[in-house]
Structure formats: C-alpha cells, structure tokens
Amino acid sequence: MRFSRMLLPTLKEPPSDAEVVSQRLMMRAGMIRKVAAGIYNLLPLGLKTIRKVEAIVRDEMDLAGAQEVLMPMVVPSELWKESGRWDEYGKELLRLVDRHGREFCLGPTHEEVITDLVRREVRSYRELPLNLYQIQTKFRDEIRPRFGLMRGREFIMKDAYSFHATDESAEDEYRNMHAAYSRIFERCGLDFKAVEAETGAIGGRFSHEFHVLADTGEDAIASCRSCDYAANVERAEIRPGEAPGGSSEGKPLERVNTPGKRSVEEVSAYLKVGPERLIKTLIYETDRGLIAALVRGDREINEMKLKRALECATLRLADEASVTASTGAPVGFAGPVNLKLPVYADFSVREVRNGVTGANEADAHLINVSPERDFRAVYVDIRNAADNDGCPRCNGVLEIKRGIEVGHIFKLGVKYSYSMGASFLDEAGKERPIIMGCYGIGIGRTAAAAIEQNHDAAGIIWPAPLAPFDCEIVPVNVNDAQTMRVSTEIYDALGKDCDVLIDDRDERAGVKFKDADLIGIPLRITVGERNLKQGQVELKERKGAGVSLVKVEDAVEAARGMLKRGA
C-alpha cells in the first residue's frame, strides 16, 4: 500500500476528549474517528488491525470445532420477552419500533436469538453438542461510554454459544474454549491471564475472564505469586489470617470523645492510632433486614462477597435514618459493641487487639476493643483482596495487577433453554432442556488492549500478529531516482508474501519517521541516499532501539528473516 494513496490522517495532537492511551494513539494514528459518544468510524488502518484479530479468533474457533453463523443485529422484542430480559435488561438495551409499531431491540448479546434458532432445528441428543459463533456488531447503550474502542456503545464482538445434552459435555466444551481462548491471546502476542470471575445473576461455578495485563486496565486482578490461582478482585478469596493467640494483653475497654471525627482517616489522625487498629462498621440494608459489616480500617468491604456470604438478594448501604435508628448514633459512630444487629466481620477484624470502634453515640469512640471479648460476630471473607493477602489455594501470597477484560467464558446451564423451551430427546426418549455455555471476545477491545500494553512515548508498538502492516518502507527523499528505484524493488519483492506500506509522500524525513513510530509497524526499512552510497539500506525494529545496515540486494531476505522471528 502506498501511504500517499491511503486515507491515513495522522495527528500531531489527540482530540481533547481522548482520555486513555489506546484511544489517543488510535486517533492520532488515523485508525479511528468518533462519530458520536461511544460510536466510531474504523478507518483503513484501524480496520486492518481489527481484521487481524478477527482472523485469529475465527481460525482458532474453527479449529476448536465451532461453526460460524451470522445473526441479525435487530432482534424482535418477542424473543427478549420470552427470556424475561426485555424487562430485566434495563436501559442498556436500545429499543426501536418499526413502521408497523412492532418492537425491536439492537442486540447487545444473542442468547435469545441463538436459542430460538437451535430450539427450532435441534431435536435429538444425536445432534449435540454444537458450538455456534459469530463475529458481529453489538450495541449496548452504556450510561457512560468512554475510552474509545475499549468501552464503546457499538462494538464488535465474537460471541459463541454451545449446546449440550449433559453437564459433562458442557464442561468439556468449557475447557475446550478455555484452551482456545488461551491460544487466541497467545497468538495475538499479548500478555494475558485467565482469572476466575464473578458469575453474576446466572450463578454457577464456571466463569473465567481473560485479561490483558496493563496498568491502565479497568479491573483489578489478584493472582498468587506461588501457584496458579488468579481471580478478579471482585471475587478473589483470601486465606484467613491467624487470630493472635491469647487475649491476655487486652487492655480494658474505654470510651473516648471524638467530636466530629467520623472517617477512618479522621479518627486515626485524632487518636494517633494506625488505621489497621480501627474496626470500620458499615450498616447495610438487605432484603432480610439491616446488618452490620465489619472490616479492618485499612481494608475495604467487597459488597459482592458480602452479598454472597449473607445469601441475600439485595444489598445496599443503609441510609442515614436507618443508621441512626439502629445504632443510636449518626453515621460515622457505629460500632459492634452492644449493637443490636447481626454482625458479620471480615477475618481481618479477628486480628485486631486493642482496636478502635464507634461507640454508637455521637462524637464518641471506644478504644481497647478486642473482638471475641467485647462483641460477637460471624467471621467471613468479605474484603477486597490486597497485595500480600494469603492465597486461598496455597501458602503463598497474592499480588494485585490491573487488567483489561478481553474475553469471558461462561457455563450458562439451562437459563435460556428452560425459559425459551429449547429441549431435546435423550437416549431414553425423555425431553430435557439443552445445557448451554457462552463465550465472548471483544474484538475492538483486544486491539485497544494491545496498544495499552505495547506503546511508548512516540506511539504504538504493535505485536506483529496484530500490526496493520508487516513492514513499512521509508524512502527518505522521493525525488531521488535511485532511492525510489531501490524502494520500489524492495516493496515489490517483499510485497509478494508480506503486507507492506511504503511512505511515498513528498515529506521531510522527520515527518515520515514520526508517523512511522506513531503507527507502529513492526519493521521499518529506511532507504536514503546516505546509505545507498555504500549500497546499503537500514532495517529497524519498532520495538528495539538498534538499527542494522544491510546490502540492498540482501534487504528483502533480511527483512523476511526478521519478520519470521517476530519482529
């Protein structure tokens, strides 16, 4: 491809509303342009990378035995009403009405459509298992779209759905997809991690997220330094710490005045006690009444874990009136001692001796509080995992990293097949709901994540498998006949088996080098009069600092060699 003929509008400065690195660089590199909030044009360069991701995904899905289909983006409301999600899904579901007054939605995911398809076509266990996937545009009317392709409203997703006669078969496929996803992200050249994930409303043990590790990731991931345990912090379990032996050193309980000191920081500073000696008491309102949740002052409650521990359906922080009514004190002075509510304490609380809690009266706290001696609680794991917390699987410790969720695999069970009547006849002729799994990959997000993970101050550093071109040739001066002759020769020869971009613009060298660094093609071949005097051209890998000079006649072979080695 000739740069001069390509719609490749690079920018020196990113638009002011671009926040994250991948979005800024994709804008600057002329890969994407915004059309509306969370909705983007993909320009030629951007589309090339998207196609590379798609090709890898398609290849591995096919190899794993899945079959590609394409479902409509516009879905009749009936299907969503059948599954119950027309009412459950909320405002993220963009609804439309056609000229006849019929209701539709733009598909944010396709369980309903695929289940409808399969229930019509599959009758017997002999036709199972089945794994169908598509690569298609989805629409979710996000409250706050942001971060470019990372969290758009319209986005390209690979979604696969599998159908099984037995649990064993569904679990086999889950493992099969787990392996396929690992191969996909490996082939993309990304540093990623599969982690145990929240199963959410659907429940069940089986859910993994695939995260590309990057400091800018939206999710926090806990992984063990010693074994292979890894989980989203939303879910990560923590090995309970040892309760300190003997409470003999416990000093007598005492009440102190703490006028206006409510937060952990304020109380800690006022009483000159480290936050790890404070016990934070939060009052929650659940469908089973008010409860108190305790966590050490330097830790955070994880509401999802709390919800699971309580086995309640709804959970939210109690309002001021409920707090005052139940504790006898304004918000900020609640404590577990003599509290007439069920008390659930994180394991971290058990380690506190001579701690500080609210006194359940305004402007007062209790000091020298010792769990067990001064209050009773049910001890549970309800805090967010942090660096150096104990691994739940071994004796190691956890570390927290940030990740971008690019894939999610899920065992669905019979949620959709049951509500929508997708069943089959088993060997005994008995009708049973089909067991399902679903497996998603964000295509655009994967491309964006690759940039978050691979860039420097000058621009993108594409992992070779996702690069829009394999190689970029930079003729330094297009008005020099020899430069152009050599460049064109290399371009033609290399172009036989590589995707090559030649920057044939009549621009100064500096401009071309800056753009080359920005768009991040893995290998750059610079052809200039200076080196041509020695019969040489320059090869440079985008990711490395060094350059190598090779003879003109060896350039194509040398380039092929570098590309093969994964330049």
Added chain:
RNA sequence: CGGGGCGUAGCGCAGCCUGGCAGCGCACCUGCUUUGGGAGCAGGGUGUCGGAGGUUCGAAUCCUCUCGCCCCGACCA
C-alpha cells in the same frame, strides 16, 4: 439520574469577566529555499463563535431555552 465543566477554522486553544474589526499555534493551498527525526521565508483564510429566542445602536461576549460532548458520583454486570 445528581453534581461540575466545555462547545470559537480540520486539530489544539485564546478572546467572554468589563458588549465595539473573529484571533493564535499546528494543519491546509501557492511560490522560493531546504532535505535522515514533526524545516525557513513570503503570500493565501478555509468560521452558522453548537442551535433557537431575547436584551442592546451593536452580542462569541449579557439573559432564557435547547442540543452535543467531557469529568466525578450513582446505576448496570
């Protein structure tokens, strides 16, 4: 949905408070010089100042409404 902010040339922004020729940098077009890391000089302005209404002799500037975008929070999973 609550709070805050922004909207002026393709991009980044100033001007608004205190009403009086619509500006700056980059990009773009022409010419000359230059030519290995975002060149120099000279010339060129490409604009519905988001939109509508109002106040005023006069509105980018003040007022009202409205649309879009961004940030924080809430919501969602």
